[in-house]
Amino acid sequence: MGSILGEILGTFILRPYVFVFLLVYLFGCSFHLGAKRALLFTVAGYLIAWLSEVSSINNGVPYGYYYYIDHTRGAELWLLGVPFMDSLSYVFLAYASYTMALLVISPVIRTGPFIYLLETGKLRRSPYATLLGTVFFVYLDIIIDPVALKGDRWFLGSIYGYPDGGAYFGVPISNFIGWFAVGFLMIGALQNIDYFLRRIGARDWPVLRQPWRFLIGPGLYLGVLAFNLSVTFLIRENTIGWAGVFIVLLPMLLVFTITKVKLSAESVDRAIEAHRKDFPEAVVPGF
Numbered sequence: 001m002g003s004i005l006g007e008i009l010g011t012f013i014l015r016p017y018v019f020v021f022l023l024v025y026l027f028g029c030s031f032h033l034g035a036k037r038a039l040l041f042t043v044a045g046y047l048i049a050w051l052s053e054v055s056s057i058n059n060g061v062p063y064g065y066y067y068y069i070d071h072t073r074g075a076e077l078w079l080l081g082v083p084f085m086d087s088l089s090y091v092f093l094a095y096a097s098y099t100m101a102l103l104v105i106s107p108v109i110r111t112g113p114f115i116y117l118l119e120t121g122k123l124r125r126s127p128y129a130t131l132l133g134t135v136f137f138v139y140l141d142i143i144i145d146p147v148a149l150k151g152d153r154w155f156l157g158s159i160y161g162y163p164d165g166g167a168y169f170g171v172p173i174s175n176f177i178g179w180f181a182v183g184f185l186m187i188g189a190l191q192n193i194d195y196f197l198r199r200i201g202a203r204d205w206p207v208l209r210q211p212w213r214f215l216i217g218p219g220l221y222l223g224v225l226a227f228n229l230s231v232t233f234l235i236r237e238n239t240i241g242w243a244g245v246f247i248v249l250l251p252m253l254l255v256f257t258i259t260k261v262k263l264s265a266e267s268v269d270r271a272i273e274a275h276r277k278d279f280p281e282a283v284v285p286g287f
Contacts, residue, residue: 028216034204099217
């Protein structure tokens with residue numbers, strides 16, 4: 001028991017940044033979708049991610065073969081050959097990617113310094129949200145994986161590798177295919193959790209009054225991007241860093257441009273009516 005407690009404590013000590021991002025996710029998802037949904041998705045998303053990693057290190061599916069370097073075994077928590085914190089990170093990455101998709105496809109209005117998303121249940125469970133969120137999810141890995149492979153040069157440490165290398169700065173293309181498949185399953189799971197709880201009328205906390213609640217997920221997404229790109233440049237992997245900047249530049253510009261255009265182009269009254277129909281407890285600022 002003492003050893004397990006020591007490994008749990010070691011996980012917090014060795015990977016504090018993961019838990020900072022996780023806390024932002026729990027806070028943001030609870031205010032956005034509700035605390036029950038946040039907790040249920042933490043469990044369901046973790047299981048999907050962990051099973052995918054266990055499968056891949058043993059069978060090569062879905063990411064292709066890779067291996068974990070177990071020099072921290074005993075110092076942090078591992079589950080069947082996978083560091084606990086690694087699969088946990090998929091949860092907040094999937095939620096952040098899903099909220100980016102909702103930002104693109106939902107009508108928006110401006111309320112003071114914030115924008116307010118006029119979501120509906122239909123938009124939340126839309127296949128467009130699933131697919132677009134999955135693409136955003138893969139984009140995160142395009143930025144994260146190359147610098148994570150250089151973990152021996154920063155505080156992540158050397159934790160994994162690909163036996164045959166890969167075409168994208170040492171990362172095989174099969175890895176991104178796997179991220180697409182797993183991201184699709186995870187975002188689909190989140191949508192189904194949300195839909196199921198709404199269908200059975202499960203009440204959740206908190207009351208939907210905070211106009212900024214929709215921006216925590218996209219802010220988390222940008223924060224993860226900024227963190228990994230900053231580390232990339234700090235360890236002087238400038239080629240990887242600039243490749244990452246140019247890869248995400250166009251989609252980020254498109255997100256901000258589409259959101260700006262929607263502020264003036266949407267039929268506000270109709271969108272507000274649809275939003276209030278699905279979320280009668282919501283308070284739309286200024287309306």
